[in-house]
Amino acid sequence: MPEDLGGRGLRSMHDWTLLIATLAKGDGSAAIAISMHLSATRGLAALYRASAPGSAPHRRAEGILEAVARGEMLICSTTTERGTDNLHPLTEARRSGDGWRLSGTKHFVTMSPLATHVATNVRMRDAEGDHIANVLLAMDTPGIHHGGDWDALGMRASGSQSLTFDDCPVPLDALRRIGPWGRWSTAVLVNRTLANVPLVGAFMGIAERAMEIAVAGQRKARARTGAHHVLAEMEIMLASAQSILARLGENLDAFMTDSEEGRNASYEQGHELMKDYQSAKWVVNRHAIDIVSQAMDLSGGGGFMSGNPLSRLYRDVRAGPFMQPYSPVDARGYIGRVLADDLPEE
Amino acid sequence: MSYSIQPRTPAGKQLIALASDLIGNFSARADAADRAGEIRPENFRDMQRT
Numbered sequence: 001m002p003e004d005l006g007g008r009g010l011r012s013m014h015d016w017t018l019l020i021a022t023l024a025k026g027d028g029s030a031a032i033a034i035s036m037h038l039s040a041t042r043g044l045a046a047l048y049r050a051s052a053p054g055s056a057p058h059r060r061a062e063g064i065l066e067a068v069a070r071g072e073m074l075i076c077s078t079t080t081e082r083g084t085d086n087l088h089p090l091t092e093a094r095r096s097g098d099g100w101r102l103s104g105t106k107h108f109v110t111m112s113p114l115a116t117h118v119a120t121n122v123r124m125r126d127a128e129g130d131h132i133a134n135v136l137l138a139m140d141t142p143g144i145h146h147g148g149d150w151d152a153l154g155m156r157a158s159g160s161q162s163l164t165f166d167d168c169p170v171p172l173d174a175l176r177r178i179g180p181w182g183r184w185s186t187a188v189l190v191n192r193t194l195a196n197v198p199l200v201g202a203f204m205g206i207a208e209r210a211m212e213i214a215v216a217g218q219r220k221a222r223a224r225t226g227a228h229h230v231l232a233e234m235e236i237m238l239a240s241a242q243s244i245l246a247r248l249g250e251n252l253d254a255f256m257t258d259s260e261e262g263r264n265a266s267y268e269q270g271h272e273l274m275k276d277y278q279s280a281k282w283v284v285n286r287h288a289i290d291i292v293s294q295a296m297d298l299s300g301g302g303g304f305m306s307g308n309p310l311s312r313l314y315r316d317v318r319a320g321p322f323m324q325p326y327s328p329v330d331a332r333g334y335i336g337r338v339l340a341d342d343l344p345e346e
Numbered sequence: 347m348s349y350s351i352q353p354r355t356p357a358g359k360q361l362i363a364l365a366s367d368l369i370g371n372f373s374a375r376a377d378a379a380d381r382a383g384e385i386r387p388e389n390f391r392d393m394q395r396t
Binding site: 008009010011012014015016017018019021022023025026027029030033034071074111113114150151152156157158159204208238239242243245246249250253306307309312 | 360
């Protein structure tokens with residue numbers, strides 16, 4: 001939130017990621033939920049700074065950010081749909097009368113039970129082609145239905161239910177085109193990376209909390225034979241994960257300064273950014289899962305009990321790998337293609 | 347020496363200090379919220395208040 005609109009002016013991706021990691025030490029569900037809101041306000045703040053004062057985009061961003069600062073708006077954001085990926089949203093806005101009509105279903109709409117608004121990506125077609133567009137809608141828009149279907153292994157308190165858009169009316173100027181449907185573009189590469197990197201921080205925070213519990217437990221009970229080795233391995237994995245995530249944050253901050261918040265980035269830079277994000281995500285998620293698992297080992301049977309925080313961390317940390325774009329199944333192929341200068345177009 | 351990540355900006359330092367103060371409340375609510383499978387509005391009120 002810009003300082004002139006009542007915020008604290010945080011712009012560092014490094015510090016935003018650390019903020020989410022800090023919150024996740026208390027509750028991973030709350031951390032990923034608020035990160036969804038912050039990904040929307042970050043984009044709006046960037047639009048506010050980049051647009052001419054008094055222009056329509058500037059006024060629109062200003063109005064929304066002021067409402068957020070007053071505590072009147074909480075925004076959930078989602079791109080996930082069943083059976084497709086971020087580049088091929090099937091939720092579609094079709095022209096109707098003076099505006100658009102939006103239909104489709106989004107899944108994993110984190111924080112949606114509490115949100116006043118939803119930001120999402122949709123397909124839109126016009127005379128100029130087939131596009132991905134962003135839209136921000138009030139949750140009381142006619143035709144938005146809450147699925148009430150969030151019942152998951154972990155992140156159970158994140159409110160990540162599905163949302164259905166059933167012929168929702170959308171004002172003509174509410175859609176913002178960001179790139180071609182079905183193809184990577186610089187804007188989509190940059191925006192997806194910036195929105196998702198802080199989520200990696202949540203899994204770092206979960207690992208740090210598990211490490212705290214493990215160390216405290218071993219200090220209290222006098223570490224038994226073998227425990228020192230387990231603690232050491234956990235520490236090495238944590239240091240590796242912290243190091244790559246901190247470096248990614250530093251690089252993102254430099255990128256944001258050099259490219260005027262991504263506006264002057266090239267397509268190649270967009271892929272380079274996404275590649276580095278995927279590498280960090282791979283390392284952090286794998287190590288976080290292993291750290292929590294080894295903390296469970298150290299706890300004996302205690303960590304297996306449902307009342308033990310480790311059992312929650314063990315389930316929550318498994319939400320990291322499948323976060324889009326690129327699960328572990330797909331990430332290596334993507335990273336390798338970027339390295340080979342065979343930039344994926346879709 | 348530790349590899350733990352430290353904030354790099356004044357705004358980050360302020361916000362992360364505030365977030366650190368919320369860990370206790372979040373943690374106290376987390377297990378019950380997990381069992382119920384329900385998002386806790388108190389966490390978001392805490393964040394908005396800070």
